[in-house]
Amino acid sequence: MSDNHAPRTASQRVAWITTVVVASLVLVFLMAPILAIMPLSFSSGSYLTYPLPGLSLRWYEDFLNSPRWVSSLKNSVIIGVASTILSMVLGTLASLGLAQWKSKFKPLVLAIVLSPVVVPGVITAVGLYFFFAPLGLTGSYAGLILAHTALSTPFVVITVSATLQSFDMNLARAAASLGASPIYAFRRVILPLILPGLASGALFAFATSFDEVVVVLFMAGPEQRTLPREMFSGIRENISPTITAAAVILTTISVILLATLEALRRRNERLKGNLR
Amino acid sequence: MTAAFVAGADASSEVPLKRRLKRAERTRRLKALALILPLLLFLLFTFLGPIAGMLWRSVDDWEVRQVLPHTVAALADWDGKDVPGEPAFAALAGDIRTARDAGTVAIASKRLNYALNGFRTIMSGTARNLKALPEPGTAKDTLIGINPAWGERATWAAIKGASGPLTSFYLLGALDLTRNLDGAIVAAPEEQAIYRDVFGRTFTISLGVTVLCLILGFPVAYMLATLPTGQSNVLMIFVLLPFWTSLLVRTCAWIVVLQSEGIVNDSLRWIGLIDEPLRLIYNRFGVYVAMTHVLLPFMILPLYSSMRSISPAYMRAAASLGASPVTAFLRIYLPQTVPGIGAGSLLVFILAIGYYITPALVGGAADQMISYFIAFYTTETVNWGLASALGAVLLLATLLLAVVYGKLVHGQQVTGGMKN
Numbered sequence: 001m002s003d004n005h006a007p008r009t010a011s012q013r014v015a016w017i018t019t020v021v022v023a024s025l026v027l028v029f030l031m032a033p034i035l036a037i038m039p040l041s042f043s044s045g046s047y048l049t050y051p052l053p054g055l056s057l058r059w060y061e062d063f064l065n066s067p068r069w070v071s072s073l074k075n076s077v078i079i080g081v082a083s084t085i086l087s088m089v090l091g092t093l094a095s096l097g098l099a100q101w102k103s104k105f106k107p108l109v110l111a112i113v114l115s116p117v118v119v120p121g122v123i124t125a126v127g128l129y130f131f132f133a134p135l136g137l138t139g140s141y142a143g144l145i146l147a148h149t150a151l152s153t154p155f156v157v158i159t160v161s162a163t164l165q166s167f168d169m170n171l172a173r174a175a176a177s178l179g180a181s182p183i184y185a186f187r188r189v190i191l192p193l194i195l196p197g198l199a200s201g202a203l204f205a206f207a208t209s210f211d212e213v214v215v216v217l218f219m220a221g222p223e224q225r226t227l228p229r230e231m232f233s234g235i236r237e238n239i240s241p242t243i244t245a246a247a248v249i250l251t252t253i254s255v256i257l258l259a260t261l262e263a264l265r266r267r268n269e270r271l272k273g274n275l276r
Numbered sequence: 277m278t279a280a281f282v283a284g285a286d287a288s289s290e291v292p293l294k295r296r297l298k299r300a301e302r303t304r305r306l307k308a309l310a311l312i313l314p315l316l317l318f319l320l321f322t323f324l325g326p327i328a329g330m331l332w333r334s335v336d337d338w339e340v341r342q343v344l345p346h347t348v349a350a351l352a353d354w355d356g357k358d359v360p361g362e363p364a365f366a367a368l369a370g371d372i373r374t375a376r377d378a379g380t381v382a383i384a385s386k387r388l389n390y391a392l393n394g395f396r397t398i399m400s401g402t403a404r405n406l407k408a409l410p411e412p413g414t415a416k417d418t419l420i421g422i423n424p425a426w427g428e429r430a431t432w433a434a435i436k437g438a439s440g441p442l443t444s445f446y447l448l449g450a451l452d453l454t455r456n457l458d459g460a461i462v463a464a465p466e467e468q469a470i471y472r473d474v475f476g477r478t479f480t481i482s483l484g485v486t487v488l489c490l491i492l493g494f495p496v497a498y499m500l501a502t503l504p505t506g507q508s509n510v511l512m513i514f515v516l517l518p519f520w521t522s523l524l525v526r527t528c529a530w531i532v533v534l535q536s537e538g539i540v541n542d543s544l545r546w547i548g549l550i551d552e553p554l555r556l557i558y559n560r561f562g563v564y565v566a567m568t569h570v571l572l573p574f575m576i577l578p579l580y581s582s583m584r585s586i587s588p589a590y591m592r593a594a595a596s597l598g599a600s601p602v603t604a605f606l607r608i609y610l611p612q613t614v615p616g617i618g619a620g621s622l623l624v625f626i627l628a629i630g631y632y633i634t635p636a637l638v639g640g641a642a643d644q645m646i647s648y649f650i651a652f653y654t655t656e657t658v659n660w661g662l663a664s665a666l667g668a669v670l671l672l673a674t675l676l677l678a679v680v681y682g683k684l685v686h687g688q689q690v691t692g693g694m695k696n
Contacts, residue, residue, distance in 0.1 A: 012601050023499040026492045027514040030572060033529035034521055036539055040532065048532050049542055090315040097311025100304065111682065113315060116323050118678045120630020122647040123667045126654050127326030130333065130664075150322040153315060211522045214632055218655070231524040235637050239531060247525040254520040 034251065041244035048239060059245040069246060072230040079141065079226060080209040083148035087205045090149070091156030092198060098157070099164045117154045121214035124151070129218045139221030147215045152205035159204055163197025196268045203261050210253065327671070334447055334664035337440030343384035344371040348439040351432070356457070360432055365415035368426075368435075369406060376403045390659070391445065392434035398425045433457050446665035471649070471666065478645040481563060481635075482628035488568045489575040489624045490617065497579035497616075501586075519573035527637050530566045531557055534638075562638040570634060571627055575620040582616025615684065622681040626674055646670050 037048075044054035063069045094113060098106070116124065128147050129138060137143030167190070175185035213228040220229060227250060234243045341348055346367035354360045375381045385399035402422050410418040419426040426432075437445070437455060448454055448461060452469035456462045463469065496515070500508040518526065533539045536553035544550045556562060586609065594604035632647035646666060653663035 009601070015601065019495050019499055023495040026496045026572075027511065029492070030518045030569065031514050033526065033533050033569065034518060037525075037529045037532050047537070049537060050539060090318055093311045094315035097308040097313075101308035101312065103305070109312065109316070112319065112324070115678075116319070118626060118674060119323075119327065120632075120647060120670060120674055122630065122632045122650045123327065123330065123671050123674075124323065126650055126663060126667055127330040128322070129654065130660065131326035131329045146322045150319060153319075157315075207520065211524075213524060218651075228522060228524045231522075231528060232633070232637070235524070235528050235531060239528065239535075243528060244532070247522075247528055250522045250525050254522060255517065258516060258520045 037244050038248055038251070041241060041248045043241060046241055048241060048244070059241040062242045063245045063249070066242070068225075069227075069230060069242065072225050072227045073249070075141075075224055076210055076226040076228070079144050079148055079224070080206045082141075082145045083152055083209045084202050084205040086145065086149040087153040087156050088198065088202050091153045091201060091205070092160050094153075095157050095160035095164055098161060113157055114154045116151050121212075125215045125218040128215060132219065138219050139224065141224055143219055144216060144224055144226075147219060148209040148212055151212060151215070152208040155204035155208055156201040159201035160194065160197055163194045163200075167194055196264045200261055200264050203257050203264075207254070207257050330664045331668055331671075332664075333660055334450075334668045335442045335444070336661070337387075337438060337443035337445070339383050339387035340435060340438040341440040343375050343380045344368065344435065344439075347371050347435060351436045351439060354432070354436060356429070356433055356436060356459070359427055359429055362413060362416050364432070365419050365426070366410070366412070369410050369415045369419060372399075372403050372406055373409055376406075387438055388434055390449075390661075391438050392430060394425075395431070395434060398423050398431065402426075430457060443661075446661040447668065449662055450665040450669050474644075474646055474649055475669070477643075478629055481560075481567070481643070481645060482625050482631075484564060485567045485571060485628045486575075486621050486625045488564065489572050490621055492568065493572055493575035493579055493620065494617075497576050497583055500576075500580050501583035515573050515576050518569070519577075523570060523633060526570055527566055527634050530562065530569065530638060534562060534565070557638055558640050560639070560643050563635050563643045566634050566638045567628060567631060571624045574623050574627060578620040578623065579613065579616040582613055582619070586612045619681065619685050622677060622684065626677045626681065629677075630670065630674060 039050075039052060040048050041059050042055050042057065043052045044056035044058065045052065098110065098113075124147075128143075132138050132143045132147075137146070171189055171193070172185055175189045176182070180188070211228060213226070213232055216224070216226050216229045217232065220226065227246065231243060231246055231250075234240070234246070344367075347364060350364040350367040351360060354364065372381065375384065381399055381403045385396045388395040388399065402419065405422045406418070416426075437443075437459075445455075449464065449468075450471050452464045452472045453461050454464040454468075500511055500515075503511070531538070534556040535541070536555070538556075540556060541550070541553040544554070556565075590608050590612070591604055594608045595601070599607065629645070630647055631645055632651060635643055635645050636648055636651075647670070650663050650666050650670070653659045653666070
């Protein structure tokens with residue numbers, strides 16, 4: 001792959017350099033706004049402009065001393081963790097079933113299972129709002145956890161299914177032929193091998209719930225406001241530096257999730273390489 | 277071992293192998309289904325059911341039927357040509373009296389007001405002034421005496437049109453259509469006809485964002501696919517990190533960067549290029565910038581994966597056969613990226629037409645897309661029928677595009693570049 005381009009003529013070199021310049025500008029466009037607001041959260045002044053009058057942690061202090069922000073972070077974690085666990089159980093079982101199931105209805109079932117990703121957030125939110133209100137599930141943790149589970153499970157199914165596709169089913173057959181019960185074979189043979197895939201699925205599920213705001217906007221009562229929800233009202237009212245502190249905290253969590261995912265992917269590729 | 281073998285052979289002579297295989301196959305299938313079933317049932321409750329409920333609301337017409345049951349029954353045979361006779365008036369007077377005691381007049385008048393502007397006033401005035409049930413035979417005169425509107429055909433046509441059980445009123449309304457007094461479908465009055473405009477705007481913005489993403493994403497994907505793996509992996513962070521950063525963080529960042537006291541305006545003023553701050557946000561420009569930023573990774577990732585699979589040998593072959601670099605690019609390279617372009621563009625477009633948060637935060641009043649109106653009618657004016665009808669149209673558009681997308685990426689991969 002490496003010497004693929006290797007510009008030979010002058011005009012080719014110009015074309016390549018132009019591509020690199022344009023592409024780099026686009027990459028800057030992608031990254032710049034995120035990087036631009038980070039230093040503002042460490043400002044000692046209360047205006048969101050450069051140059052910074054001085055450095056301080058006062059906006060982080062403000063964040064941690066505000067019951068609204070702290071409880072929203074707590075809510076995000078509670079709802080994220082609970083919906084991740086639920087979607088992992090449902091999604092992993094379904095992926096195991098889908099891997100073995102052969103039927104002409106499989107594309108239809110797969111489409112249904114993946115549909116929460118495609119359907120616009122507002123439609124899901126409005127539907128849930130109508131449907132859950134008479135059941136007393138709006139303004140409750142349970143309602144939000146159920147809704148977020150529905151939204152994150154497709155990512156679990158996608159990730160776990162991809163892992164299962166590369167899993168050698170002969171290993172399960174070998175375990176069975178040596179007398180292992182299906183559950184024992186799952187626990188001792190299948191599970192350890194697909195564990196990185198499961199972990200990626202869990203990270204996707206958590207990230208989906210952690211970032212979701214439309215359903216929360218419709219369904220959460222004042223008690224269940226999550227961090228993105230609190231940011232939404234913050235942006236609506238007036239952007240204070242505390243929001244930039246919240247943004248940095250959210251971004252840090254995203255970076256940790258992304259780094260973990262990348263580490264899992266690398267590990268998985270290494271393992272695959274070793275097996276071959 | 278031998279014994280087991282013999283026993284097995286014995287069994288097979290009783291039950292043919294084919295049947296046993298079939299049975300084993302069936303057990304396997306049932307087991308697989310049993311694993312999928314919990315998720316399907318869960319989605320039925322938390323996703324499919326709610327969406328079906330929303331679709332139902334877009335055609336459900338229960339209010340008038342429930343509040344004015346006798347009137348609805350009396351109007352069943354009304355031909356709509358002239359004001360109905362005394363029995364309908366008597367039924368209406370009775371219904372209004374009952375509804376007033378039950379406190380349900382507002383439910384019906386809200387629905388009737390959608391059909392005929394001002395109906396709310398007619399209903400509440402009538403409910404207030406109808407002190408007692410009119411003497412038999414005088415209902416018509418009494419009601420017309422309270423409000424002359426009862427002597428008009430349009431008033432009764434509105435009740436008849438809203439008497440359910442199903443209605444096309446909201447769905448037609450979502451397309452700027454309505455029914456006239458004779459029941460024919462006609463264009464809605466100009467001041468109510470805003471939704472085609474909103475759908476058009478949603479389409480325009482989504483298309484614009486898709487084109488911008490393609491123009492900006494193509495060079496990035498090309499560079500990433502061409503560079504050695506080590507370098508492209510590092511640069512990939514520039515795509516993946518924004519992708520994983522919360523939507524709210526990115527939207528908030530753009531406001532901070534683009535607002536009138538923001539970083540861009542401050543720098544431009546400092547350089548001396550402008551005196552007055554430019555209006556870069558809370559307008560269409562801001563919507564394009566923020567949405568393109570949010571959706572760009574969804575274009576780059578599928579493009580990148582399709583470009584990565586193009587063997588450099590093709591380009592070398594084209595060059596060795598005398599094709600100029602431009603010809604080789606246009607005739608050999610570009611056609612092979614078409615599946616990636618198609619997948620990326622469709623994905624961005626599908627996501628864009630459903631956008632709510634970003635336009636709501638960085639757009640002005642004239643930049644709101646269809647999702648905004650669905651949310652508005654759900655929570656602000658509580659016109660759930662119209663909200664559901666607009667939702668139904670958006671859902672239909674999304675599902676059609678998703679089917680095309682599914683056909684396009686089918687065979688490429690199950691995951692179809694959804695999130696990675």
